[in-house]
Structure formats: structure tokens, C-alpha cells
Amino acid sequence: xxxxxFAVEAAATWPALTRWERAETGRALRRLGWTYGxxxxxxxxxxxxxxxxxxEIRLTSEQIEAIKARRPPGVRTGIPxxxxxxxxxxxxxxxxxxxxxxAQLLKEPLWVAGTVLYWAEGAKTTNDLSLVNTDPIALRLFxxxxxxxxxxxxxxVLSLHLHEGNDEPAAFAYWRRAVGLEAARFTKTFIKPRGxxxxxxxxxxxxxxxxxxxxxxxxxxVMAWIEAIREPLxxxxxxxxxxx
Numbered sequence: 609x610x611x612x613x614f615a616v617e618a619a620a621t622w623p624a625l626t627r628w629e630r631a632e633t634g635r636a637l638r639r640l641g642w643t644y645g646x647x648x649x650x651x652x653x654x655x656x657x658x659x660x661x662x663x664e665i666r667l668t669s670e671q672i673e674a675i676k677a678r679r680p681p682g683v684r685t686g687i688p689x690x691x692x693x694x695x696x697x698x699x700x701x702x703x704x705x706x707x708x709x710x711a712q713l714l715k716e717p718l719w720v721a722g723t724v725l726y727w728a729e730g731a732k733t734t735n736d737l738s739l740v741n742t743d744p745i746a747l748r749l750f751x752x753x754x755x756x757x758x759x760x761x762x763x764x765v766l767s768l769h770l771h772e773g774n775d776e777p778a779a780f781a782y783w784r785r786a787v788g789l790e791a792a793r794f795t796k797t798f799i800k801p802r803g804x805x806x807x808x809x810x811x812x813x814x815x816x817x818x819x820x821x822x823x824x825x826x827x828x829x830v831m832a833w834i835e836a837i838r839e840p841l842x843x844x845x846x847x848x849x850x851x852x
Contacts (some may be wrong), residue, residue: 615650631661638662641671702825703832710836722753727834737823737830742811744786747818751787754820763821767795770814772802782813
């Protein structure tokens with residue numbers, strides 16, 4: 609089906625579409641190389657909503673050239689601009705340097721211990737360097753490792769996951785002492801309400817998350833360190849899949 613015919617049909621059936629179907633329709637037209645303006649001419653959707661639907665879609669160089677050809681000379685409206693190129697290059701440099709330094713750092717037990725701990729327990733789906741655990745010794749290791757290998761002046765923020773009935777002020781005091789961050793700030797506590805399947809062996813002080821402030825660069829560096837450890841293991845065993 610031609611893109612124009614598809615768009616006309618989508619516009620005619622728009623009121624009956626579910627939210628997911630509307631989003632898929634907008635994404636389908638974007639994948640076909642339409643600009644946001646062209647999509648909004650046939651679909652009743654705002655640019656902000658459309659941009660949210662299509663944020664992961666990257667047009668090909670051929671599609672971008674086709675958009676340019678549809679524009680009058682000197683008009684750049686609708687032509688995608690790669691606003692993240694500089695940041696991607698920065699991250700690439702950080703990761704390259706991290707992989708290079710890992711060869712020397714592998715000789716240091718503290719670095720290996722901290723990197724493997726983060727590999728096992730750390731946050732790997734966001735750009736925030738953080739570790740969640742019930743063991744204060746593991747969290748102390750994480751803090752020491754961050755200060756030793758990433759940033760001596762790193763700032764930390766704590767957050768707790770408690771069950772209903774836990775003493776929140778007491779938990780704050782406990783974790784500040786336990787991890788050695790007496791002046792640490794806590795973000796909002798998550799409290800699990802009582803209900804079916806509620807645990808009987810409640811942790812009196814809950815679970816603590818230690819997050820490093822302004823840690824995007826550090827997170828990318830650590831992900832490269834983990835890859836540097838994974839690679840020889842993958843080659844020797846053949847059992848460790850790629851990815852983070």
C-alpha cells in the first residue's frame with residue numbers, strides 16, 4: 609500500500625483507533641520517511657505527542673535527502689538534525705579510554721571487586737550509577753570503589769524501599785551510619801503496603817539504594833569496564849551473551 613493511501617485510510621479511521629494503534633500509525637509514517645509536519649497534515653496529533661512516539665526512529669540518509677528534495681531551496685523545516693551527535697562522540701571517547709585503562713586496572717583487586725559487584729547488582733538500564741542492596745558492606749564497597757576509581761569528591765544520594773510498619777526515621781539513621789554517609793540526603797521512600805503475600809520476615813531497615821549524583825559519564829565508563837571483563841570470559845567459555 610502506498611504511503612499516501614495508508615495515511616488517508618488512517619485519518620479516516622482515526623476516531624476508532626486505540627491509543628496504541630494511533631501511536632503505531634504515526635510511527636509507521638515516520639519510518640516511511642515523512643516529516644512531523646507532513647504527518648500532522650493528515651493525522652490530528654500534536655507535534656509533542658508525535659515526537660514522543662517517534663523518538664527512537666532514525667531516518668536513513670536516503671530519506672533525509674528525499675525530504676530535502678521536497679523543500680524549496682534554503683528551507684530546512686522538517687529536515688532532521690542530529691542534536692545528539694556531539695554527545696555520542698563524547699561517550700565514544702569515554703568508553704574507548706575506559707576499555708584501554710581496564711587492562712591496567714585488572715591488576716587491582718579493589719577495582720575488580722567493585723566492577724564485578726556493579727556488574728552483578730548495579731543499575732545498567734539508566735545513565736545513573738547506583739547500587740541497591742540489603743548488605744551495608746556491599747554498599748560501602750561501592751562507595752569506596754566510586755571514590756577510588758571514578759571521582760574522589762563524588763556526591764551520593766540514598767533512597768529506601770520499606771514495608772508498611774517499618775520505622776522510617778530509624779531506617780534513615782541506620783543506613784547513614786551503616787554506609788558511612790552521615791550527612792546523606794534521602795529521596796522519597798517507597799513503602800510497600802500490606803496485602804496478600806506480604807512478607808513475614810520483614811527487613812527492619814528495608815533495602816537501600818545508593819546513587820551517585822551527576823553520574824552519566826561515570827556510568828558509561830563503568831559499562832565499558834564491564835565489557836572489558838566480559839570479553840575474555842566470553843571468548844574462553846563461549847557462554848556469556850553480548851550486551852549489558
